[in-house]
Amino acid sequence: MRMGVLDIGSNAAQLLVIDACAGAPPLPVYREKRLTRVAPAIRPDGLVTPAGVDRLVAAVCSVVEAARAYQVDELIPYATAAVRDAANRDDIVAALRAGTGLDVGFLSGEDEGRLTYLAAHRWFGWAAGPLLLLDIGGGSMEIVQGRDENPAVSLSLPLGAGLLTRSHLPEHPATSRDVKRLRRHVRGVLAPVVRRLDWETRPHKTVATSKTFKQLACFAGESDPAGSRVLHRRELRTWIPRLARMTPKQRAELPGVSRSRARQLLAGAVIAETTMAALGVDRVEVCPWALREGILLRRLSPPSYGDNLRGVCLRDPAGIVTNLDDHRLAGSVC
Known part of the structure; x- marks a missing residue:
């Protein structure tokens, strides 16, 4: 079919x-x-x-x-x-x-997170151990953590790159004051999440999905020996002032960045770096599979899988x- x-x-x-x-x-x-x-x-x-x-x-x-x-x-x-x-x-x-x-x-945002996590878990396999997943969309960000295919925690936060561009970054190039204001806002929203995740098993691997992370990894990341794209927080942090000084047109000239997402790229970078810092994450590995693959995987799960799509x-x-x-x-x- x-x-x-x-x-x-x-x-x-x-x-x-x-x-x-x-x-x-x-x-x-x-x-x-x-x-x-x-x-x-x-x-x-x-x-x-x-x-x-x-x-x-x-x-x-x-x-x-x-x-x-x-x-x-x-x-x-x-x-x-x-x-x-x-x-x-x-x-x-x-x-x-x-x-x-x-x-x-x-x-719901929480179900989006669960299905995206399912796709990442299948991609990396059981040997990856406990996973922490970060996904930055246009209107929300999902943070999901667990060991099994059904995660222990799935959270959806109003920290989308498009949403925060409209609310916190009115001008491009952006001022350092606006970038600092955005960073403070992200930290404030993340504070209860950090406390919640402290109760969970420390993840062995942190993975990132979504177009935002993929584009950031194209120009600020690197390939690991296995061929996966990896984004380091220290490198991402050096790029934020550079992105702030650029116009959307200039950002669109960076490798892997589309014109339609160039304006919200700065907000995406600030959200990603601030979240990694708050959660004590130094690097993320970009997963090729995300929500669409997760939906298909769940749809194709045999009846013996358990909830037979009712969950x-x-x-x-x-x-x-x-x-x-x-x-x-x-x-x-x-």
């Missing part, structure tokens, strides 16, 4: 397509990406502007057509924090339903719980 996951985020709608087989890794046969640019369309009151909603629907419509062209049998569409937390979320969902024929679901669910805007296997590519053609 050909399956797809459609991730509707603050910057882009991204499709991952696999030929599904229980027990096999979720290796992609096709990827598609269309810019949504929801983040700059979010007003101070939390509403996404009509123009932003139109761009979002057009992007999702294009990706759904690609899924149909590649004969996807089952599609799991979900939206992350930017849409999930929007003040006019119901209107956005209705517009997506009218424009694409899809009923888009949502995961992690997509939720519709009315709060009705719907199992992942109920989301199929159906409805009107764009």
